[in-house]
Amino acid sequence: MSAPAEPKKLTKKDLSADHPTWCPGCGDFAVLAAFFKVLEKLQIPHEKICTIAGIGCSSRFPYFVNGHGVHFIHGRALPLASGVSLSRPDLHVFAFGGDGDGYSIGGNHLDHAARKNVNLTYVVMDNFVYGLTKKQTSPTSPMGFKSKTDPTGSIDQPINPMKKLVYGGASFVARTHAAQVKHMMEVFERAILHPGFSVVEVLSECVVFYPGIFDDGNPRKGGEFGLIEEKKWDDSEEDQARHDVSDENAAYQLATLQYPGKFGVFYETDRPTKNQLEQRWIDSTKEKIGDATTKDLLGSRFASMK
Amino acid sequence: MTVSATSDSPEKSESPSSSRDGITELQNAVIRFAGNSQDGIQTIGGFLARLAGRSAREVMTYMTIPSTISGGPSIFQVHLGSGEVLSAGDESDFLFAFYQHSYDNHIDSLKEGGICLYDSDHVEEIREIEGVTHVAVPMTSTTVEAIGGSARDRGKNIFVLGLVTQLFNLNKEKLVSLVEKQFGRKGEDVARNAMLAFDAGYAYPVGDVLKAQYDLKEGKSEGIDKVTTDGNTAMTLGLLAGGVRYGAGYPITPWSTIMEQLRSELPKYGGLFVQCEDELAAVSMAIGFAYSGHTAITGSSGPGLSLKMEALGYATMAEIPLVVINVQRGGPSTGLPTSVEQSDLMQAIYGSHGDCPRIVLAPKNVEDCFYIGREACMLAREFSCPVIVLTDQALASRIEAFTQPNLDEVVIDPVLDQETRGEDFRPYPLDGLTKHAPPGTPMAAGKYPVVTGLEHDEWGHPSGNPEMHARMNARRREKLKTLGARLPIPDIHGDESGDVLIVGWGSSWGPIREAVNRMRERGQKVAAMHIRHMNPMPNSLDTVFANYQHVAVVEMNDEGLYGNGQLATLLRARYCDPKIQSICKTDGLNYKIREIIERVAELTNPS
Numbered sequence: 001m002s003a004p005a006e007p008k009k010l011t012k013k014d015l016s017a018d019h020p021t022w023c024p025g026c027g028d029f030a031v032l033a034a035f036f037k038v039l040e041k042l043q044i045p046h047e048k049i050c051t052i053a054g055i056g057c058s059s060r061f062p063y064f065v066n067g068h069g070v071h072f073i074h075g076r077a078l079p080l081a082s083g084v085s086l087s088r089p090d091l092h093v094f095a096f097g098g099d100g101d102g103y104s105i106g107g108n109h110l111d112h113a114a115r116k117n118v119n120l121t122y123v124v125m126d127n128f129v130y131g132l133t134k135k136q137t138s139p140t141s142p143m144g145f146k147s148k149t150d151p152t153g154s155i156d157q158p159i160n161p162m163k164k165l166v167y168g169g170a171s172f173v174a175r176t177h178a179a180q181v182k183h184m185m186e187v188f189e190r191a192i193l194h195p196g197f198s199v200v201e202v203l204s205e206c207v208v209f210y211p212g213i214f215d216d217g218n219p220r221k222g223g224e225f226g227l228i229e230e231k232k233w234d235d236s237e238e239d240q241a242r243h244d245v246s247d248e249n250a251a252y253q254l255a256t257l258q259y260p261g262k263f264g265v266f267y268e269t270d271r272p273t274k275n276q277l278e279q280r281w282i283d284s285t286k287e288k289i290g291d292a293t294t295k296d297l298l299g300s301r302f303a304s305m306k
Numbered sequence: 307m308t309v310s311a312t313s314d315s316p317e318k319s320e321s322p323s324s325s326r327d328g329i330t331e332l333q334n335a336v337i338r339f340a341g342n343s344q345d346g347i348q349t350i351g352g353f354l355a356r357l358a359g360r361s362a363r364e365v366m367t368y369m370t371i372p373s374t375i376s377g378g379p380s381i382f383q384v385h386l387g388s389g390e391v392l393s394a395g396d397e398s399d400f401l402f403a404f405y406q407h408s409y410d411n412h413i414d415s416l417k418e419g420g421i422c423l424y425d426s427d428h429v430e431e432i433r434e435i436e437g438v439t440h441v442a443v444p445m446t447s448t449t450v451e452a453i454g455g456s457a458r459d460r461g462k463n464i465f466v467l468g469l470v471t472q473l474f475n476l477n478k479e480k481l482v483s484l485v486e487k488q489f490g491r492k493g494e495d496v497a498r499n500a501m502l503a504f505d506a507g508y509a510y511p512v513g514d515v516l517k518a519q520y521d522l523k524e525g526k527s528e529g530i531d532k533v534t535t536d537g538n539t540a541m542t543l544g545l546l547a548g549g550v551r552y553g554a555g556y557p558i559t560p561w562s563t564i565m566e567q568l569r570s571e572l573p574k575y576g577g578l579f580v581q582c583e584d585e586l587a588a589v590s591m592a593i594g595f596a597y598s599g600h601t602a603i604t605g606s607s608g609p610g611l612s613l614k615m616e617a618l619g620y621a622t623m624a625e626i627p628l629v630v631i632n633v634q635r636g637g638p639s640t641g642l643p644t645s646v647e648q649s650d651l652m653q654a655i656y657g658s659h660g661d662c663p664r665i666v667l668a669p670k671n672v673e674d675c676f677y678i679g680r681e682a683c684m685l686a687r688e689f690s691c692p693v694i695v696l697t698d699q700a701l702a703s704r705i706e707a708f709t710q711p712n713l714d715e716v717v718i719d720p721v722l723d724q725e726t727r728g729e730d731f732r733p734y735p736l737d738g739l740t741k742h743a744p745p746g747t748p749m750a751a752g753k754y755p756v757v758t759g760l761e762h763d764e765w766g767h768p769s770g771n772p773e774m775h776a777r778m779n780a781r782r783r784e785k786l787k788t789l790g791a792r793l794p795i796p797d798i799h800g801d802e803s804g805d806v807l808i809v810g811w812g813s814s815w816g817p818i819r820e821a822v823n824r825m826r827e828r829g830q831k832v833a834a835m836h837i838r839h840m841n842p843m844p845n846s847l848d849t850v851f852a853n854y855q856h857v858a859v860v861e862m863n864d865e866g867l868y869g870n871g872q873l874a875t876l877l878r879a880r881y882c883d884p885k886i887q888s889i890c891k892t893d894g895l896n897y898k899i900r901e902i903i904e905r906v907a908e909l910t911n912p913s
Contacts, residue, residue, distance in 0.1 A: 014752065018767070047754070050745040052594075062756050063768070068745035069756040070597060072590070073620050079554075079587035083594020083602075084745065086578060087552050091598075091745050109590075112583040278578055285573035295713045297574055298547055302710045305539070306359060306531040 010046055012036045017066040027178030027204030027214075028058050028125050034184040035065070035094075035123075041185075042192060044092050051094045052081040054101040057132045058125035058204065061096035075105030078113040078122065085120045086275055092192070093120040100130050103139040103159050114168035116274040117196045123188070125178070125204040126161060128213055135209040142259075145210075161201050162255035166248060166267050172198035173251065173267040178205065179218045180225055183263065190265065196273045203260075217260035228254065228264030329475065329521045334364075334387025336395035339466070340412040341404030343380040346463035351382035352705065353467055353484055358386050359534030359707035360480055361524045366816065367705040368394030368896065370644070379407060388523040392816035392823075394704070396898040400473075402466055403429055404445070413438070421516065423469070425462075441516055443469065452506035453499045461503035468507020475521045478508065533710045537675040537701030537813075540708075541631060542567040544679025545603055547711070549687075549720035550629065551577030552595035553603040554588040559643050560702040561607045561633040568603075585613035589630070593621055596628045597757060599722045599744030601683050605631030608650055609639065611694075612657065618692050619658035620759045622782060625733075625740040627686035627693075631679075634698040634812075636894050645894030646700035648812050649863040651872040654694045655841045661779055663786045665693040666841040670815035673708035675701060678838065680716060689785050690740040696840065698862075700813045700896050726750055732764040733757065736777060739785060790842030795850060796835050803853035804831025806906055810860045811837045811873055814897050818860055821902035832906075837873070848881045856910050857886045860902060865890040 008014075015036050022028050039049065049067035053059035055074035062069030068091075072080050081095040102110055102124045113122070129147065130136040136149040140161065144153040165173045172194040174187040184202065191198035203214045215221035231242040243264075244250055251267035289297070337354070339347040351367050358365035369382040385395040397417045403409040403424040409432065416422060418437045426442035449465040464485065471478055482504065489500040513519070542564050551572060555565040568579040577600075582588040588604050595602035606614060611632045621628050634650045636642025654666045665685050669678040675697060682693040726748040733755045734740055743755055753765075760768040761775045769775075798807075800822045810818040815836050822834045835850060837843060851857045861871035865888055870878060874888035889905045891897070 017754075017756075047746055047748045066752075067754045068743075068747070069754065070594075070624075071756055071758040071760065072593075073616055073759055076586055076590040076617065079582060079590035080594035080597070082580075083552070083554065083591035084598050086580065086591075087595050087600055088598045088744075088746060108583055109587055112587065278580075282573040282576060282578065286576065289574050292574070294546070294575065294717050294719055297571075298543060298713055298717065301543060301571075302533050302713075305356075305533045305535045306710075 010040060010043055012040060014046065015039055015049075015066050016064070018063045020064045021060055022057060023208050025205075025207035026057070027127065027202070027206070028061075030178045030181055031058075031123065031125055031184065031202055031204055032061065032064055034181050034188055037181075038185050038188045038192065041189065048091050049094070050084055050091050051096060052077050052084065053096045054106060055132070056098040056101045056130075057206075058096060058098040058127075059101055075101055076109065077101065078106060078109040081120050081122075082113055082116070082118040082274075085118050086278060089119075089275060089279075095120060095122040097122075097124060098131070099124065099126040099128065099138045099140045099159075099161070103161060103164065107139070107159075107164075110164070111168040114165060114170040114197050114199070117169065117171050117271060119196055119273045119275045120198075121188075121191045121194075122197070122199045123191075124161065124199065124201050126201055127204050127206040127210060128158075129206050129210040131206045131209055147209075160255055162261075162266055163252060165199050165201070166251045166255065169197075170199045170267070171196035171269050171271055171273075172265070173201075174199070174265045175201045175203075175261070175263050177203045177214060177217050177225060177263060179214070179220065180263070183225075183227075187265065190268075194268065196271065214260070217263070223260060226260070226262045228262045228266070230265065329519050331521050331523060332474075333389055333523060334385065334391065335400065335474070335520070335522060336383060336385045336398040337400045337402070337470070338381055338383045338398035338412060338415060339402045339404075340379070340381045340408035343378050345380075345404055346460075347380060347382045347404075350463050350467045350470070351384050353481060353488075354384045354386065354470065354476075355705040355707065356484055356534045357476060357481055358384075359532040361477060363388055363522070363524060363707070364391035365534065365705065365707045366391050366394045368700070369703055379411065381408075381412065386522055392820040393899060394896065396900050402470075404462070406430060423512070439516065441512060443510060443512065445469075448506055448510060449503050452502045454502075461499055464500045464503040465507040465510075468504040469510055469512065470507075471504075472508045472510070473512065473516070473520060475519050532707040534705060534707045535672065536563075536703055536705050537669070537672045537697055538563045538633070538703070539567065540672050540675035541669075541679045541695070541697060542571065544676035545629065545631075545683065546571060546575065547676070547713075547716045547718065548629075548680035548683025549601040549718040550603050550683055551575055551720055552592070552598075552600045553579045553605075554582050554591035554595070555579070555605055556582055556585045556588045556610060558585075558607045558610045560635060560699045561605050561610070561631065563702070564605055564631060564633070585610045586617065589614040589617040589628075592628055592630075593617060593626050596621075596626045597742070597744065599724070599742075599746075601627070601629070601687060601720050603629040603631065605633070607633045607635050607643075607699075608637045608641065608653075611650060611653060615653075615658045618664070618694075619660055619662050621692040622658065622662045622664050623660075623759050623761075624757045625690045625742070625782070626757070627690045629679075629682045629686050630692055630694045632694055632696050633702050634696055636699075636892070642894045644699065646698050646813065646862060646896060647892060647894065648696075648698060648814075648861050649872065649892070650696060651811075651840060651863070651876075654696050655876075661783070663783050664691050664841070665689065665786065665789065666696060666839075667693065668696040668812045668838055668840050669701065670812065670836050670838060672701060672704060672706035674815075674838070676711060680718070683718070685789065688739070689789060690742065691782070691785070696812065698813050704813075723747075731755075733766045734762060734764050734778065734781070736764055736781060786842045790839075790845055793839050793842070793844035795844050795846060796837055798833050798835055798850065800826055800833030801831045802833070804833065805854065806830070806832045806856045806858055806910055807851065807854040808832065808834045808858050808860055808902070808906065809837065809873070809877070810834065811840060812862075814860060814862065817897045817899050817902060821899045821906070824899060825903060825906070840873075843876075843880075847877070848883065851881065851883060851885065855885075857883070858889050858906050858909050859886060860889045860897065860905075862892065862897065863890055864892050
């Protein structure tokens with residue numbers, strides 16, 4: 001690996017690639033902008049940034065970031081990203097996608113990436129609708145939502161992403177709103193710095209197929225952006241009412257709040273990542289066998305079969 | 307059973323029971339153990355196969371396993387010989403029957419002059435069959451007595467191993483050391499009981515009934531200790547030698563033992579194998595490993611390969627080097643999960659959506675599993691595309707002895723290539739092969755590549771340009787044609803021209819070869835050609851076909867709507883030659899030599 005002698009400061013200009021194909025006014029523009037700003041702040045070496053996505057409007061993300069990237073198949077970004085993360089500890093691995101990709105076709109992979117606590121950051125741009133295929137019901141569409149597949153209104157109970165993520169075992173779970181760039185940047189930064197599987201659910205409006213759906217969480221549209229107040233552990237009276245991010249039950253309670261609910265970090269815990277646990281096994285195995293070469297190892301296997 | 311001419315009358319000595327007291331020399335023998343799956347009959351077979359490998363004998367085994375967890379009839383057949391052993395044998399010379407059902411179902415598998423040793427504690431009714439010698443041995447009670455009361459049926463298999471050692475005058479010392487090594491790992495008591503059972507079998511006075519002792523000759527390749535193992539193990543080691551360091555999979559029979567072994571082995575090489583939540587995640591994670599710059603594998607069996615198809619289409623489009631092992635079993639659907647079939651050839655070549663060229667290889671025997679596994683790694687890296695290896699249930703569990711590969715020549719240690727890519731780097735050059743820049747690679751031009759499943763231009767940018775799609779399709783196709791052009795025409799076994807050329811692929815290599823040997827002994831002009839590179843195939847096979855009146859393609863799959871098996875269909879499509887005919891079957895069993903000879907005769911002399 002040849003790092004440049006004097007690393008140039010990484011700027012938004014360096015990080016920008018193709019102009020996004022999103023519709024004017026799409027919430028995803030703000031997510032991309034916030035992501036660039038956090039990368040500028042953290043100054044991750046350019047070649048170590050790896051963005052991975054499946055299929056959907058938001059899953060076009062890797063084309064818009066000038067960094068190593070993969071535009072994969074529908075719903076399977078997380079297993080691919082897990083492969084990158086587990087075999088390349090030197091990289092910063094990001095997965096992007098929407099509610100259909102992450103909670104529907106890829107729903108099972110999300111649970112398993114979460115329980116395994118694979119070290120990567122996953123951003124879900126949730127717009128409550130299938131946009132790329134032009135307005136079908138999504139797993140997060142509220143009941144009653146009229147789409148091309150539910151002309152008289154959706155009848156299925158939507159997924160509660162925050163409950164799913166906490167239940168699944170994600171070690172960092174946060175929720176934010178695409179109209180709140182500063183807040184987005186704060187939670188993105190915390191998610192990136194968190195060791196383990198960190199997920200940020202972003203309410204990101206589809207201005208074409210579900211306009212106005214997130215106004216209730218946007219003060220500029222007359223809504224309320226209710227922030228989670230985290231415990232400061234200062235023994236004060238007020239602190240008792242504040243949210244303990246390590247408390248799983250408290251996270252569930254926040255997740256059950258009436259829409260638009262609260263924004264911020266729901267849950268954060270420090271538990272060993274799969275990356276660490278696998279490495280521990282590799283290290284202890286290598287310790288036992290010493291500096292055996294491939295030839296030595298294969299030779300002893302063959303010898304045992306004679 | 308071939309008996310050497312040490313006795314006065316070679317004809318008579320075909321039947322060992324009629325030979326004089328003393329030692330009858332055998333060139334080879336087929337021994338069938340029939341019992342239930344939990345009796346550990348595979349253990350007896352395994353020991354005998356290992357011993358064969360240590361005695362420079364040839365060996366091939368065959369087993370059936372019920373697809374239930376415990377219980378159900380199971381057999382293990384061992385073909386031992388001092389000459390070339392090409393199949394597990396059609397019929398057996400010796401039968402060890404553990405139960406009445408084992409006896410009833412397998413007594414007819416004995417050859418004329420065969421010997422049946424049965425457990426008289428379980429088998430109550432025997433049939434009088436001319437030319438078959440029955441020997442009653444109270445296997446269960448003698449074992450219980452030897453081990454000491456409470457041991458139930460366990461150890462019966464080792465008792466029988468002792469009996470076999472006595473009967474065939476096998477090298478007791480070598481066997482005892484194998485038994486001690488195997489059971490020693492499980493603790494002192496287990497090892498002691500195993501030895502008690504072995505000694506009881508070895509000392510059992512079977513000679514009161516059976517006058518002869520059989521001496522299985524040791525092979526001629528003296529000095530070379532052969533490796534004795536099954537196809538899945540050989541495949542695992544071939545993958546490791548070929549540079550595989552990362553992999554992902556999901557359990558399914560009969561693929562699982564490859565993933566289990568890789569899970570344990572790869573950490574020693576600094577690598578990793580991950581068990582995933584499903585087949586889709588497994589292939590996706592493997593693609594993630596490959597994208598990261600490693601030689602990576604995934605694998606499965608029939609239905610699991612179907613589940614991976616979408617991602618395999620991606621791997622062709624994005625040009626990701628990936629090795630995929632498919633251990634074929636009887637299909638469709640759950641089908642016959644523990645039986646052999648060769649019905650995934652079309653799936654392997656054409657299974658994905660769109661025009662999706664990829665490399666497909668098929669090993670011919672256990673030894674070849676090693677070399678094909680290794681070759682798959684090399685081809686995946688060279689052509690940056692998926693390589694599917696079609697092995698099968700028979701190869702997966704069959705044990706064979708072969709010479710250890712020369713590790714100085716075969717071992718490839720992978721290098722993660724992260725050299726800075728120059729200004730002119732293009733991931734998909736129209737005039738060359740893809741060589742991806744894995745993440746972590748600095749890019750001199752400051753522009754980083756996105757690997758994609760959308761049709762794209764040379765730089766990987768999505769492109770809906772119709773001409774670009776045609777050119778990129780051609781590019782993905784032409785690289786495989788380059789490979790096809792350099793593949794040699796497979797060796798011909800038998801007559802260089804004549805009546806019939808038998809074309810085969812996969813695990814039926816041995817029976818086909820032996821069938822050709824026997825047909826030639828009878829004066830027929832026949833030959834066999836075995837294809838290992840299924841897609842692309844070597845070019846100009848028609849120049850070989852031209853030398854024969856008939857081309858008979860032998861496969862274990864269905865004859866289809868138009869009367870041709872899967873390989874036969876491909877060969878007919880390519881060479882448009884009606885001379886190419888098909889011999890198919892789907893009974894879940896390996897081809898018997900006799901079956902091949904009969905079917906070829908029917909094809910060439912239709913009545």
